[in-house]
Amino acid sequence: MKFKPKNFICKNCGGVLRYDVLSHELKCDFCGSIEKIEKSNKPIEEYDFKEGLAKFSKNRVVDNREITCNKCGATFKLDSYELSSLCPYCKTPIITDLTKDIQPKSLIPFEITEKEAQERFKKWIGSLWFAPNQLKDFVDGNKKLIGYYLPYWTFDSNTRTKYSGERGDIYFVTVKRVVEINGEDVEIEEEEPRIMWTPVSGEVYHSFDDVTVGASKTISHSLLDRLAPWNTKELIPFNEKYLSGFVSEEYTIDLNEGFRYAKEQMKRVIIGDIKRDIGGDQQQIDYMHTEYSDTTYKDTLFPIYSAEFKWQGKLYDYLINGQSGKVVGERPYSVVKITIAIISTITILVIIYYIYGRYHH
Numbered sequence: 563m564k565f566k567p568k569n570f571i572c573k574n575c576g577g578v579l580r581y582d583v584l585s586h587e588l589k590c591d592f593c594g595s596i597e598k599i600e601k602s603n604k605p606i607e608e609y610d611f612k613e614g615l616a617k618f619s620k621n622r623v624v625d626n627r628e629i630t631c632n633k634c635g636a637t638f639k640l641d642s643y644e645l646s647s648l649c650p651y652c653k654t655p656i657i658t659d660l661t662k663d664i665q666p667k668s669l670i671p672f673e674i675t676e677k678e679a680q681e682r683f684k685k686w687i688g689s690l691w692f693a694p695n696q697l698k699d700f701v702d703g704n705k706k707l708i709g710y711y712l713p714y715w716t717f718d719s720n721t722r723t724k725y726s727g728e729r730g731d732i733y734f735v736t737v738k739r740v741v742e743i744n745g746e747d748v749e750i751e752e753e754e755p756r757i758m759w760t761p762v763s764g765e766v767y768h769s770f771d772d773v774t775v776g777a778s779k780t781i782s783h784s785l786l787d788r789l790a791p792w793n794t795k796e797l798i799p800f801n802e803k804y805l806s807g808f809v810s811e812e813y814t815i816d817l818n819e820g821f822r823y824a825k826e827q828m829k830r831v832i833i834g835d836i837k838r839d840i841g842g843d844q845q846q847i848d849y850m851h852t853e854y855s856d857t858t859y860k861d862t863l864f865p866i867y868s869a870e871f872k873w874q875g876k877l878y879d880y881l882i883n884g885q886s887g888k889v890v891g892e893r894p895y896s897v898v899k900i901t902i903a904i905i906s907t908i909t910i911l912v913i914i915y916y917i918y919g920r921y922h923h
Contacts, residue, residue, distance in 0.1 A: 710810065
């Protein structure tokens with residue numbers, strides 16, 4: 563399906579405008595002119611979860627989007643879920659039309675530059691033990707980070723959880739034991755801990771606000787989860803101008819699946835609530851059932867820098883939170899470095915044992 567790309571053009575020289583992280587405005591590639599992005603005071607709305615689910619049956623199926631670059635005239639394809647990208651030939655920003663019935667209404671703009679992200683990435687790599695030297699070379703070679711606006715769902719929900727289980731209270735009993743002291747058997751008394759378990763049941767309530775769930779399948783979900791927390795108070799109304807110069811996507815994890823991930827996050831919090839409600843020294847939960855009410859969602863975009871490193875045939879992904887600068891990644895290990903460390907440790911222990919033996923014989 564053919565799509566007409568959108569560009570933002572400089573009024574002074576006709577160059578392409580990109581979002582500039584430092585000024586939070588559009589900046590011209592050629593003359594450096596700044597064009598302000600009009601700010602909206604429109605409040606960030608929550609949308610009814612059940613109404614959102616009903617929209618999925620109406621979603622259009624879009625094949626790869628065929629794009630012709632406005633600058634160099636090259637024709638290429640974007641994946642069906644890509645919303646913005648760069649021309650693979652001349653790197654001109656490309657923005658296409660939204661296709662889904664549930665569309666992003668808000669986003670968090672990039673707050674740290676690629677240079678700042680690169681510095682944080684280098685520092686993080688430097689803190690890794692037993693990382694292969696090639697990884698450091700990879701970063702020192704000024705590997706370009708890719709700036710993404712990735713789709714996220716946020717969920718609000720009021721929960722009520724019924725539970726049953728047991729409360730464990732530690733108490734002590736005095737027991738007699740026979741021990742050997744100076745070659746003789748001696749009877750002593752000791753305090754031995756025991757646990758008294760008592761059946762319990764009850765209800766806990768929790769009101770969740772902005773549980774964030776990555777809605778992209780292009781990057782490992784476990785990595786996206788580790789980028790949290792996000793300051794969703796900084797969300798602003800969606801504006802395509804913030805996408806200029808960055809890759810962005812529409813969701814590939816739908817609303818219902820996203821809420822299932824959110825439930826897992828909520829469950830961990832609710833378990834903590836239940837344990838506090840049970841009290842005692844130990845807690846055992848045998849049954850819990852949660853009801854969700856007044857559930858709402860937002861479809862939004864969060865800023866992320868990404869890089870990948872190939873080591874011994876495997877790809878390792880790295881992400882930097884474009885708002886806070888937090889770095890997460892899948893790290894490789896150097897077998898050679900680990901082997902050298904083990905051999906060095908054994909050698910040192912042997913030397914210490916030898917020296918100790920000489921001075922004590």
